[in-house]
Amino acid sequence: xxxxxxxxxxxxxxxxxxxxxxxxxxxxxxxxxxxxxxxxxxxxxxxxxxxxxxxxxxxxxxxxxxxxxxxxxxxxxxxxxxxxxxxxxxxxxxxxxxxxxxxxxxxxxxxxxxxxxxxxxxxxxxxxxxxxxxxxxxxxxxxxxxxxxxxxxxxxxxxxxxxxxxxxxxxxxxxxxxxxxxxxxxxxxxxxxxxxxxxxxxxxxxxxxxxxxxxxxxxxxxxxxxxxxxxxxxxxxxxxxxxxxxxxxxxxxxxxxxxxxxxxxxxxxxxxxxxxxxxxxxxxxxxxxxxxxxxxxxxxxxxxxxxxxxxxxxxxxxxxxxxxxxxxxxxxxxxxxxxxxxxxxxxxxxxxxxxxxxxxxxxxxxxxxxxxxxxxxxxxxxxxxxxxxxxxxxxxxxxxxxxxxxxxxxxxxxxxxxxxxxxxxxxxxxxxxxxxxxxxxxxxxxxxxxxxxx
Amino acid sequence: xxxxxxxxxxxxxxxxxxxxxxxxxxxxxxxxxxxxxxxxxxxxxxxxxxxxxxxxxxxxxxxxxxxxxxxxxxxxxxxxxxxxxxxxxxxxxxxxxxxxxxxxxxxxxxxxxxxxxxxxxxxxxxxxxxxxxxxxxxxxxxxxxxxxxxxxxxxxxxxxxxxxxxxxxxxxxxxxxxxxxxxxxxxxxxxxxxxxxxxxxxxxxxxxxxxxxxxxxxxxxxxxxxxxxxxxxxxxxxxxxxxxxxxxxxxxxxxxxxxxxxxxxxxxxxxxxxxxxxxxxxxxxxxxxxxxxxxxxxxxxxxxxxxxxxxxxxxxxxxxxxxxxxxxxxxxxxxxxxxxxxxxxxxxxxxxxxxxxxxxxxxxxxxxxxxxxxxxxxxxxxxxxxxxxxxxxxxxxxxxxxxxxxxxxxxxxxxxxxxxxxxxxxxxxxxxxxxxxxxxxxxxxxxxxxxxxx
Numbered sequence: 001x002x003x004x005x006x007x008x009x010x011x012x013x014x015x016x017x018x019x020x021x022x023x024x025x026x027x028x029x030x031x032x033x034x035x036x037x038x039x040x041x042x043x044x045x046x047x048x049x050x051x052x053x054x055x056x057x058x059x060x061x062x063x064x065x066x067x068x069x070x071x072x073x074x075x076x077x078x079x080x081x082x083x084x085x086x087x088x089x090x091x092x093x094x095x096x097x098x099x100x101x102x103x104x105x106x107x108x109x110x111x112x113x114x115x116x117x118x119x120x121x122x123x124x125x126x127x128x129x130x131x132x133x134x135x136x137x138x139x140x141x142x143x144x145x146x147x148x149x150x151x152x153x154x155x156x157x158x159x160x161x162x163x164x165x166x167x168x169x170x171x172x173x174x175x176x177x178x179x180x181x182x183x184x185x186x187x188x189x190x191x192x193x194x195x196x197x198x199x200x201x202x203x204x205x206x207x208x209x210x211x212x213x214x215x216x217x218x219x220x221x222x223x224x225x226x227x228x229x230x231x232x233x234x235x236x237x238x239x240x241x242x243x244x245x246x247x248x249x250x251x252x253x254x255x256x257x258x259x260x261x262x263x264x265x266x267x268x269x270x271x272x273x274x275x276x277x278x279x280x281x282x283x284x285x286x287x288x289x290x291x292x293x294x295x296x297x298x299x300x301x302x303x304x305x306x307x308x309x310x311x312x313x314x315x316x317x318x319x320x321x322x323x324x325x326x327x328x329x330x331x332x333x334x335x336x337x338x339x340x341x342x343x344x345x346x347x348x349x350x351x352x353x354x355x356x357x358x359x360x361x362x363x364x365x366x367x368x369x370x371x372x373x374x375x376x377x378x379x380x381x382x383x384x385x386x387x388x389x390x391x392x393x394x395x396x397x398x399x400x401x402x403x404x405x406x407x408x409x410x411x412x413x414x415x416x417x418x419x420x421x422x423x424x425x426x427x428x429x430x431x432x433x434x435x436x437x438x439x440x441x442x443x444x445x446x447x448x449x450x451x452x453x454x
Numbered sequence: 455x456x457x458x459x460x461x462x463x464x465x466x467x468x469x470x471x472x473x474x475x476x477x478x479x480x481x482x483x484x485x486x487x488x489x490x491x492x493x494x495x496x497x498x499x500x501x502x503x504x505x506x507x508x509x510x511x512x513x514x515x516x517x518x519x520x521x522x523x524x525x526x527x528x529x530x531x532x533x534x535x536x537x538x539x540x541x542x543x544x545x546x547x548x549x550x551x552x553x554x555x556x557x558x559x560x561x562x563x564x565x566x567x568x569x570x571x572x573x574x575x576x577x578x579x580x581x582x583x584x585x586x587x588x589x590x591x592x593x594x595x596x597x598x599x600x601x602x603x604x605x606x607x608x609x610x611x612x613x614x615x616x617x618x619x620x621x622x623x624x625x626x627x628x629x630x631x632x633x634x635x636x637x638x639x640x641x642x643x644x645x646x647x648x649x650x651x652x653x654x655x656x657x658x659x660x661x662x663x664x665x666x667x668x669x670x671x672x673x674x675x676x677x678x679x680x681x682x683x684x685x686x687x688x689x690x691x692x693x694x695x696x697x698x699x700x701x702x703x704x705x706x707x708x709x710x711x712x713x714x715x716x717x718x719x720x721x722x723x724x725x726x727x728x729x730x731x732x733x734x735x736x737x738x739x740x741x742x743x744x745x746x747x748x749x750x751x752x753x754x755x756x757x758x759x760x761x762x763x764x765x766x767x768x769x770x771x772x773x774x775x776x777x778x779x780x781x782x783x784x785x786x787x788x789x790x791x792x793x794x795x796x797x798x799x800x801x802x803x804x805x806x807x808x809x810x811x812x813x814x815x816x817x818x819x820x821x822x823x824x825x826x827x828x829x830x831x832x833x834x835x836x837x838x839x840x841x842x843x844x845x846x847x848x849x850x851x852x853x854x855x856x857x858x859x860x861x862x863x864x865x866x867x868x869x870x871x872x873x874x875x876x877x878x879x880x881x882x883x884x885x886x887x888x889x890x891x892x893x894x895x896x897x898x899x900x901x902x903x904x905x906x907x908x
Contacts, residue, residue: 029765030763030764030765030766030767033764090767091761091763091765091767096664097663097664097772153766154765154766155766181669195668197668197768199766199768206731207729207730207731208729208730208731209551209730209878209881209882209883210550210880210881210882211729211878211880211881212851212879212880212881213751213753213755213779213781214649214651214781214849214851214852215635215746215849215851215875216729216746217746217751217752217753217779217781218736218737218745218746218749218750218751218781219734219736219742219743219745219746220729220731220734220746221731221733221734221735221736222753222754224753224754224755224756224757225685225689225752225753225754227682227757228681228682228685228686228754228757229686229689231679231682231686232682232683232685232686232687233686235679235683275661275662275665275670275674276661276662276663277660277661277662277674277675277806277807278806279675279805279806280673280674280675280805280806281675281804281805281806282672282673282675283672288673289673291672291673292669292670292671292672292673292674295672296672297667297671297672298671298679299667299671299676299678299679299768299769299770300676300678300679300682300759300760300771301667301678301760301761301766301767301768301769301770301771302678302759302760302761302762302767302769302771303678303681303682303757303758303759303760303762303774304757304758304762305754305756305757306754306755306756306757306777307545307755307756307777308756308757308758308775308777309484309545310484310487311483311484311545311608311814312484312607312608312609312653312755312777312779312814312815313484313544313545313755313756313777313880314651314653314753314755314779314815314880315753315755315756315880315881316753316755317754317755317756318551318881320757321762323760323761323762323766323767325667325671325766325768327667327668327671327672350735351733351734351735352731352732352733352734352735353731360765360766361766361768395668395669397666397668397669398668421669424663424665425666426664426665426666426767426768426769427663427664427665427666427769427772428663428664429663
């Protein structure tokens with residue numbers, strides 16, 4: 001441990017420079033305008049892996065944003081660990097409420113502020129630097145394969161499609177993914193369940209152009225009125241989703257399982273203070289923690305229609321558009337949900353407007369086994385670095401490759417991340433505590449050594 | 455008539471130049487950023503009135519956008535006509551779907567394309583040029599007072615407040631307002647009823663910033679979900695407005711009155727083709743024409759919340775905002791409607807979000823008398839220029855000064871406009887047929903002469 005800390009201390013300045021230079025690349029994946037930046041991020045990552053001592057670092061083409069692969073093969077007799085992460089990030093612009101430019105990282109109060117500072121560039125940087133240390137102090141006593149992708153924020157469509165053909169290249173005995181949160185800075189956390197996702201865009205087309213609401217209002221169907229009617233009909237008055245058959249495959253947890261969730265560390269007041277609200281609401285009959293982990297949910301992610309500048313522009317907008325996403329529990333099939341949803345919303349469209357539904361994201365949920373080589377290595381590493389076992393928690397976000405690794409590579413993943421709930425990933429002022437970076441590097445080094453000894 | 459046409463022919467080029475130069479001034483009133491441009495428009499209008507031969511042209515300060523006044527007093531024994539209009543326009547930007555810059559007028563296919571080409575700069579230009587002709591061929595045989603304002607698109611708040619103190623200056627026997635449409639290019643139309651308006655902005659504040667919907671969705675109240683729920687609850691499933699007491703003062707028309715509306719020239723197919731829709735919907739039990747004239751309506755004018763760029767950004771937005779306007783029938787009191795509305799929407803707010811309601815527009819409706827000096831002058835003018843009496847119709851849009859003229863000046867107004875339903879006022883590609891300008895000038899000249907002889 002002393003040797004690791006001294007290595008981090010010595011290289012601290014260089015690590016921060018390398019991290020900042022990586023964060024400066026605006027490798028935004030949603031939308032189609034950032035191919036070049038994503039390729040630059042992939043190239044940079046390839047260089048970082050080579051400098052860390054990994055062999056055969058290269059890009060693998062899948063159509064748009066390339067995969068980055070590198071390996072360290074010590075011996076065919078040793079266990080092999082697969083490390084996964086993503087270099088693409090969510091869109092960000094200073095107008096969204098950032099205190100500083102999202103692609104010009106700043107270090108303030110021990111936190112790095114930048115899009116991707118945590119999700120996931122900051123966390124894959126932890127992995128790369130752990131590898132750098134391990135390879136400088138070889139033997140590692142296990143083989144390591146690293147695969148990074150550039151479309152996770154879009155649901156990993158091309159990587160998941162390519163996975164069956166990459167079976168041999170990526171064959172391993174377990175996987176490590178650092179793309180999740182700890183409950184708090186003292187409580188290492190293993191995510192053993194993830195919600196899936198189905199996301200759609202709704203476009204309602206009405207009159208050929210905006211109309212004067214005084215002259216036409218009441219007679220011409222208003223696409224914005226129609227849109228709010230459709231969106232409101234997606235839930236009932238008690239926080240339940242009203243799409244037919246939506247709850248068909250939702251498993252009811254038994255009292256014992258619910259008791260386990262109830263005993264997890266969760267302070268409602270602290271949680272509300274963190275997110276900046278004074279009250280909360282959700283599905284009747286479930287606790288806050290259940291609502292955001294073992295129950296499905298529906299969130300409108302954005303709406304755009306009509307005039308929203310200062311003052312009044314009394315118009316009937318020509319069209320209205322909304323994006324929304326369902327979070328699904330493991331047994332729900334995103335395809336089934338999208339079919340049910342599409343049929344239901346079409347039935348709600350009033351005469352005079354036309355509805356188009358576009359699928360913009362889709363990923364199944366997942367429940368991991370509690371005991372496998374990756375999970376055991378995570379426990380040993382956490383005991384060593386944090387002095388305690390990680391808690392096992394369900395998290396709301398989807399990581400689409402986890403079920404794909406199980407299906408195509410037949411391996412279990414340890415979802416051992418170092419984010420904190422205050423990092424504000426996907427929002428403005430995304431940030432990551434430097435302290436978590438150093439703690440993370442120590443933990444990943446300990447993880448690999450534990451995995452090697454397994 | 456020949457003399458007028460020859461005058462128009464001779465001055466055609468100059469008129470178009472003057473009109474274009476007037477339209478180039480972006481005198482947008484909603485919002486607070488255009489005070490300087492509005493003042494420039496007012497100054498230009500003052501010059502146009504002086505050049506037309508009007509006396510004492512001057513600006514009257516009311517706080518922001520000034521009033522423009524000018525007069526022609528021939529004799530205290532002659533009747534006095536008050537002419538009203540507005541030089542302010544709705545916001546416009548080429549990104550809204552304009553084919554050319556909204557403040558760089560273009561003449562295409564006999565139509566002038568520009569913001570304000572019709573509403574109302576184009577129509578007050580008709581008045582000014584009619585005055586120019588009349589004053590060149592004096593005596594006029596009546597006195598004329600002109601008052602133009604710069605806040606009509608905001609509901610004329612300051613002009614209406616100033617009216618009581620302007621009683622002596624504006625005293626007259628009748629008023630002419632050219633700010634409305636004809637049913638079609640062959641059918642001169644007098645508007646004898648106008649709907650009122652109540653417009654509000656709703657702001658829902660939720661979490662301090664956007665949150666990751668996977669991690670927080672289901673537990674944290676989503677302001678966009680809440681907003682759509684509130685907006686959808688404003689109407690029932692049959693196109694009726696669900697605000698308590700909303701219909702308290704809505705008069706039911708008797709079969710004879712409804713029969714009169716049913717006999718007005720209105721072709722559903724033509725109307726739908728004009729606005730670019732294939733079907734329409736509205737309040738059950740009423741015809742299309744009734745829905746947009748004698749019945750109240752509610753239109754969402756704009757919504758803004760969350761992420762609406764390309765792809766998916768799976769967030770819970772930190773806030774959500776909507777603008778909406780009610781069109782009211784004459785007996786409905788905007789103040790009562792706004793109070794009922796505010797109380798009702800507050801009762802719909804779920805825990806975890808805060809709702810702020812801001813009033814952004816308010817104007818009572820009005821029904822004119824069918825017979826008064828202005829209406830009689832309009833009939834004579836239309837018979838002379840169009841060879842037929844104008845039809846009497848109700849229109850959906852509010853012109854807030856009409857009831858204020860009745861209350862404070864005790865005069866009736868003739869709402870005799872030359873717009874067409876295809877002019878697309880308030881929308882992109884607002885335009886006005888040049889032919890309507892020439893026809894309008896002839897009609898206003900005939901109107902003044904008829905009024906003088908009354």
